[in-house]
Amino acid sequence: MVMGLFSRRILGWSLGQYKSAELTHSALVKALSHRKVKKGLIFHTDRGSEYGANLIQDELLKKGIKSSMNRPKSITDNIHMESFFHSMKTECYHGESFNTEDDLRFALSYYLDSYYNIMRIHTGIGNTAPVIYEELFA
Numbered sequence: 001m002v003m004g005l006f007s008r009r010i011l012g013w014s015l016g017q018y019k020s021a022e023l024t025h026s027a028l029v030k031a032l033s034h035r036k037v038k039k040g041l042i043f044h045t046d047r048g049s050e051y052g053a054n055l056i057q058d059e060l061l062k063k064g065i066k067s068s069m070n071r072p073k074s075i076t077d078n079i080h081m082e083s084f085f086h087s088m089k090t091e092c093y094h095g096e097s098f099n100t101e102d103d104l105r106f107a108l109s110y111y112l113d114s115y116y117n118i119m120r121i122h123t124g125i126g127n128t129a130p131v132i133y134e135e136l137f138a
Contacts (some may be wrong), residue, residue: 002031004081005044009121009130010112011035015105021053028059037063044068046078074095088116 002012012031016023016057023090051069060067070077092111098104118129125133
């Protein structure tokens with residue numbers, strides 16, 4: 001998942017059986033296709049090895065994006081993503097089981113594209129949904 005911190009909008013995501021630089025790169029490329037990259041943009045992540053991989057770091061460098069990672073043993077540095085994953089697990093698939101990866105992909109797509117970004121209210125952005133919040137400042 002790649003979130004725009006300003007609006008809390010999920011800009012890109014990928015699903016696969018294993019975390020990898022390639023999977024992360026796919027989500028990053030999707031996210032960048034939604035935004036014009038401005039000077040000073042920061043891509044902040046936890047300290048997962050996939051984020052430090054050359055594939056990711058080279059993409060960030062190519063786009064002029066600064067890489068930033070959590071301080072060691074400091075989980076609060078990435079609190080917005082931690083909060084998002086808690087919400088997604090609770091609201092999207094807690095107690096559910098999926099027969100196939102495609103079933104899970106469909107559920108995630110609906111949750112992210114039709115609910116979370118469009119309708120879900122966030123107190124941190126003035127009790128609005130991410131897309132609406134962005135439109136207020138467009």
